[in-house]
Amino acid sequence: MSxxxxxxxxxxxxELEYKTSFILSFIAQLFTLFSYYFTIICLFNQFSxxxxxxxxxxxxxxxxxxxxxxxxxxxxxxxxxxxTLIIEGNFDRLLxxxxxxxxxxxxxxxxLIKASKVIETIIVLIIAIxxxxxxxxxxRIMTLIFMLFSAIIIFLAILIASASYCFLTIKGLEVxxxxxxxxxxxxQYPIGIFKKGFINFFTFIVPMGLVNYYPFLFLLGKSNxxxxxxxxxxxxxxxxxxxxxxxxxxxxxxxxxS
Amino acid sequence: xxxxMVKHINKTFKxxxxxxxxxxxxxxxxxxxxxxxxxxxxxxxxxxKGEIVGYIGPNGAGKSTTIKILSGILVPDSxxxxxxxxxxxxxxxxxxxxxxxxxxxxxxxxWDIPAIDSxxxxxxxxxxxxxxxxxxxxxxxxxLNLKDILNIPVRQLSLGNRMKCEIAASLLxxxxxxxxxxxxxxxxxxxxxxxxxxxxxxxxxxxxxVILTTHDMADIEALAKRIILIGKGQILYDGSLSKLKKQYxxxxxxxxxxxxxxxxxxxxxxxxxxxxxxIEFVIDIRKIEINEFIKLISSKMSIxxxxxxxxxxxxxxxxxxxxxxx
Numbered sequence: 001m002s003x004x005x006x007x008x009x010x011x012x013x014x015e016l017e018y019k020t021s022f023i024l025s026f027i028a029q030l031f032t033l034f035s036y037y038f039t040i041i042c043l044f045n046q047f048s049x050x051x052x053x054x055x056x057x058x059x060x061x062x063x064x065x066x067x068x069x070x071x072x073x074x075x076x077x078x079x080x081x082x083x084t085l086i087i088e089g090n091f092d093r094l095l096x097x098x099x100x101x102x103x104x105x106x107x108x109x110x111x112l113i114k115a116s117k118v119i120e121t122i123i124v125l126i127i128a129i130x131x132x133x134x135x136x137x138x139x140r141i142m143t144l145i146f147m148l149f150s151a152i153i154i155f156l157a158i159l160i161a162s163a164s165y166c167f168l169t170i171k172g173l174e175v176x177x178x179x180x181x182x183x184x185x186x187x188q189y190p191i192g193i194f195k196k197g198f199i200n201f202f203t204f205i206v207p208m209g210l211v212n213y214y215p216f217l218f219l220l221g222k223s224n225x226x227x228x229x230x231x232x233x234x235x236x237x238x239x240x241x242x243x244x245x246x247x248x249x250x251x252x253x254x255x256x257x258s
Numbered sequence: 259x260x261x262x263m264v265k266h267i268n269k270t271f272k273x274x275x276x277x278x279x280x281x282x283x284x285x286x287x288x289x290x291x292x293x294x295x296x297x298x299x300x301x302x303x304x305x306x307k308g309e310i311v312g313y314i315g316p317n318g319a320g321k322s323t324t325i326k327i328l329s330g331i332l333v334p335d336s337x338x339x340x341x342x343x344x345x346x347x348x349x350x351x352x353x354x355x356x357x358x359x360x361x362x363x364x365x366x367x368x369w370d371i372p373a374i375d376s377x378x379x380x381x382x383x384x385x386x387x388x389x390x391x392x393x394x395x396x397x398x399x400x401x402l403n404l405k406d407i408l409n410i411p412v413r414q415l416s417l418g419n420r421m422k423c424e425i426a427a428s429l430l431x432x433x434x435x436x437x438x439x440x441x442x443x444x445x446x447x448x449x450x451x452x453x454x455x456x457x458x459x460x461x462x463x464x465x466x467x468v469i470l471t472t473h474d475m476a477d478i479e480a481l482a483k484r485i486i487l488i489g490k491g492q493i494l495y496d497g498s499l500s501k502l503k504k505q506y507x508x509x510x511x512x513x514x515x516x517x518x519x520x521x522x523x524x525x526x527x528x529x530x531x532x533x534x535x536x537i538e539f540v541i542d543i544r545k546i547e548i549n550e551f552i553k554l555i556s557s558k559m560s561i562x563x564x565x566x567x568x569x570x571x572x573x574x575x576x577x578x579x580x581x582x583x584x
Contacts, residue, residue, distance in 0.1 A: 006382045014370035017411065093366055095331045097383050098355040251333065 003099075004107055011110035022113065029116040033066070037124060051193045057220065059128040061212040062188040063121050068151025068211070069184050070117035072159060078108030079156075082163035091253070102160070102246065134219055143215050143229040150211045150232030153239060155180065158206070160242040167249030183208055190216055210234050259340070260304035261467060262328070262435070267337030269298040269323055297323040298334070299491035307434075310461055310468040312482030312499075314475075316579060320491040321471040325439050328469070329359050342434060355384065358428035362440035365420070366427055367412045373423040374408040377430060384431035391430065398426040402456060418449030425453065429460065436460075438470035442477055454480045475572050487578065494582045506581075507574045510548060511567040512539045518559035526551075536562070 015022055040062065044055035073080055085091050085108065094104045134140060158179045187208035191199050203209040210231050218228040275291045277283065298320045305311055315321050326332040327339060330346035330353050339346055344353045360366070367376040381391045399405055402422045407415060412423065421441065428436065438457070442450045458481060460466050472478060478485060478499060485502065487495040495502060509528060515536040522530060526545035531538040541551055548566065555561070 003382050006379055010368055010371060010375055010379050013375065014368060017370045089364060092326070092331050092361075093364070095350065096329060096354050096357075096359050096366075098351045098385075099383055100351075253332075 004103075007107035008110060012112065015110075015112050025113040026116045029113055030120055033070075033117050033120050036066075037062075050189075053190050053193065054133070056128045056132040057216075058189060059124055060132055061190050061216060063125040063128055064147050064151050064212050065184055065188040065208070067118065067121040067125065067148060068153075068155045069180070070114055070121055071152050072155040074111055074114040074118055076106045076156060076159065077111040077114070078105040079159045079163050081109055082159075083166045086166050101250065102243065105163070135221065139226065139229055140219055143219050143232075146229065146232040147211060147215050147219075150235040153235045154206075154208065154211055155184075157235070157238045157242040158183070160239070160246050164242070164245040164249035167252050179206060187212060192217075207235055207238060259343075261307040261342060262305040262469075263338075263340045264304065264328070265302050265338040267298055267301050267324075267327060267334040267339060268296070269320075269327065269332065269334050271295045271297055296491050298327070301337075301488070301491070301493055303486060303493065303496055305467060305469070307467055308461070308465045309484060310457075310470070310482045312478040312485040313469055313471045313488065314473075314478065314485055314575070315471075315488035315494075317473075319488045321488060322439060324488070325359075325437050325469070325471060329357060329437050330354060355431065356433055357435045357437060358431070358433035359437045360421075360424050360428045360439065360441055362421070362438075362443040365412070366424055367420075369413050370411055372409045373404070373412055373415075373427070376412070376423075376427060377408075380427060380430050386431055390432075394430055394432060398429060401459065402426055402452070418445050418452075421445060421449065421453060422456075425456065429466075432464070433466065435467045435469070438468065438472075440472055441470060442472065442474050450474070450476070457481060475575060489579065489582050495578070502578075503574065506577055508542055508544045509540055510543055512541060512548075512551070513537075513565040513567070514539070514555060514559070514561055515563035516559045516561055520555075520559050522555070522558070 037059070040055065040058055044058070048054070050058070078085065079102075082105065085094075085105075094101060094108065097104060129144075162179060183202070183206050186194070186198070187202060191202045191209050191213045194202075199209065199213075202213070214223075214228045214231050217223040218225065271294070272292050273295050274286065275293050277286050301320075301324065313321055313324065323332065327334050328341065328346060330350045333347040341353070342356060344356075346353050367373055368379070377395060380386075386394075399408065402425070404422060404426060407419045407423065412420060415423065425438075425441065436457075441457075442453055445453065454477060457468060457470075461468050468481070470477065470481065483498055485495070485497070485499050486493060487502075513536065519532065520537070521532075522539075526542050527539055528542055529538075529540035539551075539555075541548075552564070
């Protein structure tokens with residue numbers, strides 16, 4: 001962990017080498033994400049609720065998913081950009097260092113520009129939490145923390161799984177964006193508003209439902225099953241096949257010329 | 259058991275065949291054909307501790323692939339590699355702690371920050387104890403004269419200075435083996451000399467085993483007593499440079515400036531060219547010694563000036579490649 005912070009310092013120094021670019025990109029990122037939230041606010045200006053979910057409900061699920069994604073983009077950028085690492089031949093460098101490969105990948109790149117998204121989602125989350133109609137108690141606070149945690153885990157698993165695919169194809173696949181951006185855009189709404197097929201997809205194939213739907217029902221008091229509070233933790237299981245795939249791919253790695 | 263042992267390794271790459279032109283590109287997109295390239299074909303050798311070995315061969319001969327297998331990046335399809343009792347691609351984490359690798363064409367340093375920051379991060383990655391790190395770092399700074407360049411972002415350094423930093427970075431953890439993949443590529447004469455002398459020094463002082471690939475034969479002449487020549491994935495020659503010279507470097511070009519017009523036509527003269535100012539001979543020194551030859555020509559003509567070209571090692575290698583048809 002302390003090594004991660006050492007890397008962090010190096011990346012911070014690198015990014016701050018280009019001051020103007022850093023500041024402008026940081027602001028640009030803020031605006032991009034803001035336009036998303038703006039759409040939601042406009043939407044709920046017209047309809048007071050969608051299938052029983054209010055604006056603050058949606059802002060909360062939206063914020064949780066965005067938080068998980070932005071967190072991975074910011075702090076685990078190396079695995080997100082794995083295909084460029086392989087194409088440019090820099091992956092060899094990681095193999096020459098006496099540390100765990102996945103860990104080095106997490107550390108390899110850091111995008112502080114994307115940190116603006118993390119900050120923004122935290123603000124949105126705070127607004128949503130202050131306004132949402134929830135009877136807060138110990139269980140419910142724990143549920144919320146689990147949800148945030150599992151949002152990170154689920155995107156991490158998707159990123160690792162799609163990175164493993166680069167070992168075969170070298171260039172990253174657009175399929176990955178279906179999984180990351182696609183799921184992100186769908187799952188930021190409480191998936192209960194969708195049809196049955198979608199709900200099944202997001203429960204069993206890409207278990208976004210475990211992150212922000214089933215525990216959310218408990219949070220809002222729509223279900224009293226206390227087990228739902230722990231279901232975000234199931235996403236950890238999703239990491240296992242992802243990591244397994246990655247190490248299988250690593251064995252097939254064939255580097256690039258010279 | 260030898261320090262580095264390589265036994266019958268093979269490596270084949272699957273490469274897509276690309277047709278040219280737009281139509282060809284589209285065609286190969288839908289129906290991609292592959293060919294299999296044998297990058298390494300049954301290579302075996304062993305290296306003793308403290309040796310410097312020059313690993314040479316034309317582009318695409320399999321040099322880098324071998325280095326990558328030896329440094330644990332690639333897994334051979336078959337065969338066995340054992341270095342200091344470890345298998346590079348199996349005991350990766352333990353093994354890479356013992357080696358340093360410099361790729362002349364690829365940087366190990368973080369591009370936007372000064373080299374010293376990279377060094378400090380490498381200290382953490384390799385878990386080097388504080389006092390040991392301090393000592394090694396000071397030594398390297400002293401030996402390579404890095405003091406003034408350590409605090410400049412790497413991207414602003416000249417290639418020569420960057421290479422010095424790269425080499426220093428690869429030695430911070432005191433590796434037992436140093437792999438250098440074209441370490442002098444693109445460097446000027448002065449930097450080349452510094453790099454060569456430094457490699458020699460650490461080989462002697464710390465008994466570091468050095469394996470280097472290069473296209474610059476002067477590197478080999480200055481550093482390696484032993485060379486391994488590889489072509490089309492196979493070892494063509496493994497032995498001392500001097501022996502190779504004896505075997506292949508037997509032609510000498512002797513240019514004589516003279517006003518006399520003489521024709522010699524002897525069996526040991528491979529080529530004889532007359533031009534305005536004099537004559538150019540190419541002789542076979544296996545058949546006649548140079549001083550004998552000079553005695554002979556000085557008795558036949560009055561010599562104004564004479565020049566003996568002592569065989570360029572580059573030409574030797576070209577001859578060698580031709581001989582082996584690679």
